[in-house]
Amino acid sequence: MALVSAWFRIPFWQRVLAGFALGALAGWLMGPAAATWFQPLGTLYVTLIKMIATPLVFFAVIAAVSGLAGQKSIAALGGRTFLWFAITAVLAVGVGLGVGLVFKPGSGVGELAMAADYQVREVPGPVQVLLDVVPANPFKALAEGRILQVIFFAGLLGFALVKLGEKTAKLRALAGEASEVMIQVTRFVLEFTPVGTFGLIAALVGTYGFERLLPLGGFVGALFLACALHIVFVYGGLLLAHGLNPLKFFRGAAPAMQVAFATSSSFGALPVSLRAATHNLGVKQEYAAFAVPLGASIKMDGCGAIYPALASLFIAQYFGIELTMAQYIAILLASVLGSFGTAGVPGTAVVMATVVLSAAGLPLEGLGYLLAIDRILDMMRTMTNVTGQVLVPVLVARQTGLLDQATYDSATSNVGLEPGDTR
Numbered sequence: 001m002a003l004v005s006a007w008f009r010i011p012f013w014q015r016v017l018a019g020f021a022l023g024a025l026a027g028w029l030m031g032p033a034a035a036t037w038f039q040p041l042g043t044l045y046v047t048l049i050k051m052i053a054t055p056l057v058f059f060a061v062i063a064a065v066s067g068l069a070g071q072k073s074i075a076a077l078g079g080r081t082f083l084w085f086a087i088t089a090v091l092a093v094g095v096g097l098g099v100g101l102v103f104k105p106g107s108g109v110g111e112l113a114m115a116a117d118y119q120v121r122e123v124p125g126p127v128q129v130l131l132d133v134v135p136a137n138p139f140k141a142l143a144e145g146r147i148l149q150v151i152f153f154a155g156l157l158g159f160a161l162v163k164l165g166e167k168t169a170k171l172r173a174l175a176g177e178a179s180e181v182m183i184q185v186t187r188f189v190l191e192f193t194p195v196g197t198f199g200l201i202a203a204l205v206g207t208y209g210f211e212r213l214l215p216l217g218g219f220v221g222a223l224f225l226a227c228a229l230h231i232v233f234v235y236g237g238l239l240l241a242h243g244l245n246p247l248k249f250f251r252g253a254a255p256a257m258q259v260a261f262a263t264s265s266s267f268g269a270l271p272v273s274l275r276a277a278t279h280n281l282g283v284k285q286e287y288a289a290f291a292v293p294l295g296a297s298i299k300m301d302g303c304g305a306i307y308p309a310l311a312s313l314f315i316a317q318y319f320g321i322e323l324t325m326a327q328y329i330a331i332l333l334a335s336v337l338g339s340f341g342t343a344g345v346p347g348t349a350v351v352m353a354t355v356v357l358s359a360a361g362l363p364l365e366g367l368g369y370l371l372a373i374d375r376i377l378d379m380m381r382t383m384t385n386v387t388g389q390v391l392v393p394v395l396v397a398r399q400t401g402l403l404d405q406a407t408y409d410s411a412t413s414n415v416g417l418e419p420g421d422t423r
Helices: 002-009 012-030 033-067 070-103 126-132 138-144 147-190 193-208 217-241 246-263 266-280 285-298 301-318 325-341 348-360 364-400 405-409
Strands: none
Touching (some): 012 033, 012 193, 012 246, 033 138, 033 147, 033 193, 033 246, 033 266, 033 285, 070 217, 070 285, 070 301, 070 325, 070 364, 147 266, 147 285, 217 301, 217 364, 246 266, 246 364, 246 405, 266 364, 285 364, 301 348, 301 364, 325 348, 348 364
């Protein structure tokens, strides 16, 4: 037990960072064989995360909607949340365009080979996207992990519990207890994060190596730089403007950022993001349970704003196309509006880039050149997404009195078990 207690005394982010570093080393030393040996660890971890994500969101949203003060409160909080989603998306597009214009990643890269498996994605219309939010079969939505449909159905149940008042007091209490049980299960599963990270990174480094990145190294560097600038300066600046210490935020959000980087999945990082927002940063559970899952579906600053903007400039530079002001405006509007219009559509980054390139009149086949390194790009894109998905609830909670300032000021980086939990 002493060894277990010593393990839990190590900060969570340090354990995950160790898994990342050792995984990269193992992948580099073993090459492609690392995928055979270590990918199952990563697959098991991602499966465990998917196992808990849907029931966690389902019960949390029911408890949140039935616990908040009526429909007007939900509407007001939802409006503020959507507004900040849009504001940060506009700023993200600006960062992507700025980095693309300064560093010109599409100039002088020579002839590129298109990925053999590239196919132009079909983008559903906005009406179809809205219709798809409503589940024809809520149990199927739960089984398939369709988060937006789960949120919609759970929200309706929560409103019904509020409407029926004292008749459903026991059921509201049961929903709250079920939510607490899922939070505890989440804490158990998150303890596997360092091992899962090791497996995912080892397989990734062993499979990709470094030679595949060389032809598009400029674009990789530009994307990573744009995302880093957005996280540090835009998010940090917004926190300062709200009287919040950015270092405390990044400390509390670090576990979610690490998991997002390793898994390249906002959905996969969702349980950690929700835990980080509430346990680490002090956002009230009733609001975070609604805002964080919603953000995991439609808040995509990395995939839906920075990447499409930067990819548009890369493709224009590669093909020698001079963009007009109208095209720049089209890129901005398509990136911001499209991120809401493609909510819940698999492969968000490629879909969003397709939408933006189409709006700007740029050749879609240019995406085929970037697809070969998409997994590497997706790590940083997703980390940016998830950071924003935690940031916006913090900002709104600060504005509406739903932020526990003492918890925020003493932000911890631990989202799993505490040392006392092992006794």
